[in-house]
Amino acid sequence: MxxxxxxxxxxxxxxxxxxxxxxxxxxxxxxxxxxxxxxxxxxxxxxxxxxxxxxxxxxxxxxxxxxxxxxxxxxxxxxxxxxxxxxxxxxxxxxxxxxxxxxxxxxxxxxxxRAAQLPAKVVVHISQSGSATAALRNLANHLEASPGTTVVVVAHNEGVDFLMRGARDASGQLYESAVAKLKSRGVDFRICGNTLVRLKFDSGQVIPAATLVPSGVAEISRLQTQEGYAYLRL
Ligand SMILES: [Zn+2]
Structure with missing residues (x-):
């Protein structure tokens, strides 16, 4: 481009x-x-x-x-x-x-x-509060078109809040159900442990669908450099 x-x-x-x-x-x-x-x-x-x-x-x-x-x-x-x-x-x-x-x-x-050309493996970085709604919708749409794509979502910084129990989007829908739907289609959700500590969240507040990783940044870096994922920030 x-x-x-x-x-x-x-x-x-x-x-x-x-x-x-x-x-x-x-x-x-x-x-x-x-x-x-x-x-x-x-x-x-x-x-x-x-x-x-x-x-x-x-x-x-x-x-x-x-x-x-x-x-x-x-x-x-x-x-x-x-x-x-x-x-x-x-x-x-x-x-x-x-x-x-x-x-x-x-x-x-x-x-x-334009027709989308999606790489086979994508790591989606959600780092801002409120950006999850559009990100999840976008992912759902894309997976409809390319069900073979492997997607890992890494939530980090203010972007972690949608993975908390009871979190709702602007229209009052539970994020947990959108996450569960994507998860059933193979999307993996990982949440940054450093961020939880920094923002004083307890890991018990995280929905069970998300996996805790020590560092969101390190996880993204690892996926990119060792597993060949393409990077996307939303
Ligand atoms: Zn330019």
Whole structure:
């Protein structure tokens, strides 16, 4: 994947909406390209700011303008985007909500344009709280298409919370049932022991479907270097 393609896929990548194969290609490019890495970091900062503001405040006009300028230039939908933006300029919270929807909007096209090429073995790294919902959905979709893929999910840092007993996603569904479904399709869930200690979780709080490993980072590294897994962070 080159810089231009990566730029086009970044929005979907940030929202964890890409097929795994596409996400891996983006990940690989980001690892080798400082310029796209910077771009990605900037987009993520904007996304984080938008999400935070959705929950608590209206966004400042300057943020909306920055988003409009940034996204309008990149995804080939400038005209439509501009129309959308000018129509909502007056409404603070409503405009912001639209911004969040819109950040993801570019990726739907991208996703349908490409067939995913998934490596035979993938280690999925979940390290952020709240990213598990999209990650698990993405995995389920992909396994539908490529049931032969071997997937290990490693939860680490703030990403461990979905593997705790009683944890629910934003719509109130127990994560445990989504995990059990994926597990029945061969997905292995591993959770970082160092993180549990650091965040003062007791291992008894972890759902039985997850396996405790001493270090999530070491586990990912081992899978990559010794077992030939491709790496994906969600
Ligand atoms: Zn690049």
């Amino acid at each position: 080159n810089c231009k393609e990566t730029t086009r896929f970044l929005h979907g990548y940030l929202d964890a909406e890409l097929a795994l194969g596409d996400a891996l290609a983006v990940e690989e490019h980001l690892q080798g390209c400082p310029r796209c890495r910077t771009h990605h970091a900037n987009l993520r900062a904007v996304q984080t700011a938008v999400r935070r503001h959705i929950e608590h405040h209206a966004a400042p006009a300057s943020l909306r303008a920055r988003l409009a300028a940034r996204y309008g230039d990149e995804d080939g939908s400038t005209a439509a985007s501009t129309r959308r933006w000018s129509g909502v300029a007056a409404a603070g919270a409503a405009a912001l909500l639209l911004a969040a929807v819109w950040i993801g909007a570019g990726s739907v096209d991208d996703r349908s344009k």
